[in-house]
Amino acid sequence: MANKDIFQPQWIKEAPVKGSYRSIFKYGDPKGFKHPNDMLFQELKEKFKLTEDDFREKETTGNEIVDISIESKLSVAQIDKFIEICGKENVSSKEYDRLKFSSGKTVEESMKLRRNKIGLISDLAVHPRNKAEISEIVKYCNKEIIPIYVYSGGSSVNFGYYPEKGGITLVISTHLNKIVKLNELNQTVTVEAGMMGPAFEEALNNSPKLYGSKHKFTCGHFPQSFEYSTVGGWFVTLGSGQQSSYYGDAGDLVLGVEMISPSGNIITKEYPATATGPKVLDIIKGSEGIFGIVVELTWKIYRHQPENRQYFSFIFPNWDAAVNATREISQGEFGMPAVFRISDAEETHHGLKLYGIENTVYDKLMILKGFKPMERCLFLGTADGEKQFTKNIKSNVKKICKKHGAMNLTSFPVKKWEPGRYKDPYLREDLMDYGIVIDTLETGVSWDNLHQVHQQCRDFVKSRPDTICLTHASHFYEQGTNLYFIFIIKENDIKAYIDFQEGLLDKIQKSGGSLSHHHGVGRMIAKWMPEHLGENQMNVLRSLKQHFDPNNIMNPGKQLIGG
Secondary structure (H helix, E strand, O other): OOOOOOOOEEEEEEEEOOEEOOOOOOOOOOHHHHHHHHHHHHHHHHHHHHHHHHHHHOOOOOOOEEOOOOOEEEEEHHHHHHHHHHHHHHEOOOHHHHHOOOOOHHHHHHHHHHOOOOOOOOOOEEEEOHHHHHHHHOOOOOOHOEEEEOOOOOOOOOOOOOOOOOOOOOOOOOOOOOOEEEEEOOOOEEEEEEHHHHHHHHHHHHHHHHHHOOOOEEEOOOOHHHHHHHHHHHHOOOOOOHHHHHHOOHHHEEEEEEEHHHHHHHHOOOOOOOOOOOOHHHOOOOHHHHHEEEEEEEEEEEEEEEHEEEEEEEEEEHHHHHHHHHHHHHHOOOOOOOOOEEEEEHHHHHHHOOOOOOOHHEEEEEEEEHOOOOOOOOEEEOOOOOHHHHHHHHOOOOOHHHOOOEEEEEOHHHHHHHHHHHOHHHHHHHHHHOOOEEEEEEEEEEEHHHHHHHHHHHHHOOOOOOOOEEEEEEEOOOOOEEEEEEEEEEEEHHHHHHHHHHHHHHHHHHHOOOOOOOOOHHHHHHHHHHHHHHHHHHHHHHHHHHHHHHOOEEEEOOOOOOO
């Protein structure tokens, strides 16, 4: 809660101006906000050596109306064909629409749009009503050599929608957003690719009423972008949710798909397991639209039992202790927590401010017991499933954490974190209004190289003066985890920002981390892929691309394999 006696910047509290650049780059709900609290605001001022005067006028807002004239390169006959297929109301050549559906949520895009700088935009935005129309569109575009890009939830953070070759953008989420069938016996649901996360989860939670099932269900997949991402998007980018340590990543949760490609439609079987050679389903996972358009998915579902959920939080004396404890938990074979998250010392320092825990009785008790600021590390966890199962997980986690020197913080911190877990990205617009950039990069690591990747990447980030670097691990496996780097810098020079971001990507690669853990590749990371995978693996992907899409119309450019 903001203190009225402390100076507060005039954070924007209204939805973006209709038709503005801000309405395109703003994250999430147009009326959704999360303003920095007093403690975080003071910390930012001190870190970046700013005064109240630096927050009296905004550097940029992007609330200017999009007023551009960029003619579509498609012929009148071609545009008419799309109108014939999808109906006039589902086809737009308006510049605003074409820009909106060509844009994602990267910081670079936001910085440019705030300055009214336009890159390439698609020639037409098309909203197909069903998979039959998509099939017809793909056949027509393949014949006419018209590139196709797919837009679904809009939360891409790697230039996943950027139309390098022009062509059309298919907006899947407008109409293909429903559950096709729920199979309680198999515990699966078949869903259209454009269904948004909240609608998907709500339908599953209410499955007895909606589908006559005996049990309520959950999808088990809750990325930070949950509110503004889709089931198909989760799968084609190999996304991971905040409860993945128990439920699995998006690639683990899909049993079968239907994909429409220029070389023909593919429907993979829904067997729980089969030994019929290499699986085409595995080829489609993470393909980011370069082979075809995933239109339906059969998704594993789990019983929704929130009444059995157990909450737990701990504070460790240092990062080493937190890592050692979570490795032991991950390899303990007593069941995995659902939410499973450790923050390094710097993220813990800021997180305690952000979630209103600093200066509470918990904070005072931590300091009294020797858990020092900028050394201590926070653990947040929950357990899902059957009642005794969740109790057993909590009991074992507690024993292991205590063994590694942790102090039990009860359920308080994780319950402070949980209600706002999808809201942290909303801080971005407030900060960027004043030239403060907050962005993220993430990587997969093994236990034996975790500390190397963490230290080398932090050293790179901190080599830039006055830079905040927050790191957590939040997706755990027996063999390793991920590192999620959040960096906050004061920067309004777009090139300087890009150079810094690319430097960190290069450091992730050279230090031994994976190029991406759950954000996908897109155009942002594609140029590192040959070095990361090696030419032999890249040639396999290029051969698959040639088979599925011989005319290179599916998401062409530098997506994934540089096509």
